[in-house]
Amino acid sequence: MEEKICLACLATDKKLKNNYCTKCIRELFNGITPNPLNFDKVEFTKKRAELSPRMSISGVQDKISLAFEKKDLTPTAINGKYILKPITKGVGQIENEKDIVANEHLSMLISKNIFKIPTASCALIKFSDGELAYLTKRFDYDDEKLKYDQEDFAGILEVSPSTHGENYKYDACNYLDCAKMIKKHVSSNIVAIEDFFKRIILNYLICNSDAHLKNFSLYSKANSNEYFLTPNYDLLNTRFHINEKYGDMALELLEDYTSTYKAYGYYTYDDFETFAKYIDLPKIRFDKIIQLIKDSYPQVEELINKSFLSSKAKEFYKNSYKERMERLKI
Ligand SMILES: [Zn+2]
Structure with missing residues (x-):
């Protein structure tokens, strides 16, 4: 059966070439239509094992670097400009793993299309046996293939297992600490602070409780000292896959809990309003973002419906998003 939906933007009204508009x-792909992947997940796993000692991408999820040459995306140990993540099986206590790939893709599209946050380019792609995987284009290279100078917030805030223990990515700092670093290092920081605020409230709405220090980074282009926030990456409704034991978010918003947090036991409108104040996001911009969340829910729901999530996952995504909106009094 021929697909009628673009596996990158989920548009249903476009002419497609090999599943993409x-x-x-x-x-x-810089305008070059890629051939379908010529390997399946079994071969992926084999390649992954062969290449892993030389892989430079960190993280626990199974992934592989791909090069794009002569219309083919092929596994590579060096200079891969794409990352391929398949459905991960049997890792820890992950539930509903079949939905992980579509969940990440949908969450990235909400960031990009609804919240208008600079977001890493990504798509779904089929293995040769038809199983879907998540594909993302690396953003730390420019068109001339010069690598950007990139540092995540664990590095920027100088925290590590030796300073703060194994859980340092979650325990060492809060989002306010990150915002202070943005003000210090990013020259166009008025724009960056608003962008950062949107990322934090988006993570709250989509129930991503894994937005830890290493999932935010600054980078500068080759031969430049000017730092920017990197595009948004690694977004997922984690609640659907992990039985959460911890807080609602990977990091706390502020040094101390507000009185409303203490009363409710979770973040509400007041916490985000206070957070906005502390990071110097003007009230008028804060109000605009809240209005955007309110106005855009039908589009969020439309994207969820079009996504490749299972119907159980779609229901979960919608309900958890609406629950968070209610907490924010939206
Ligand atoms: Zn498209």
């Missing part, structure tokens, strides 16, 4: 082929 022209706009997405331009954005993801």
Whole structure:
């Protein structure tokens, strides 16, 4: 059966070439239509094992670097400009793992299309046996293949297992600490602070409780000292896959809990309003973001419906998003 939906933007009204629309082929593959993947997940796993000692991408999820040459995306140990993440099986206490790939893709599209946050380019892609995987284009190279100078917030805030123990990515700092670093290092920090605030409230709405210090980074282009927030990456409704034992978010918003937090036991509108004040996000901008969340829910729901999530996952995503909106009094 021929697919009628673009596996990158989920548009249903476009002409497709190998599952992608022209706009997405331009954005993801510089205008060159990729051939379908010529390997399946079994071969992926084999390649992954072969290449892993030389892989430079960190993280626990199974992933592989891909090069794009002569219309083919092929596993590589060096200079891969794409990352391929398949459905991960049997890792820890992960539930509903079949939905992980579609969950990440949907969460990234909400960031990009609804919240208008600079977001890493990504798509779904089929293995040769038809199983879907998540594909993302690396953003730390420019068109001339010069690598950007990138540092995550664990590095920027100088925290590590030796300073704060194994859980340092979660325990060492809060989002206010990160915002202070943005003000210090990013020259266009008025824009960056608003962007950062949107990322934090988005993570709250989509129930991503894994937005830890290493999932935010600053980078500068080659031969430049000017730092920017990198595009948004690694977004997922984690609640659907992990039985959460900890807080609602990976990091706390502030040094201390507000009185409303103490009363409710979770973050509400007041916490985000206080957070906005502390990071110097003007009230008018804060109000605009709250209005955007309110106005855009039908589009969020439309994207969820179009996504490749199972119907159980779609229901969960919608309900958890609406629950968070209620907490924010939206
Ligand atoms: Zn598209």
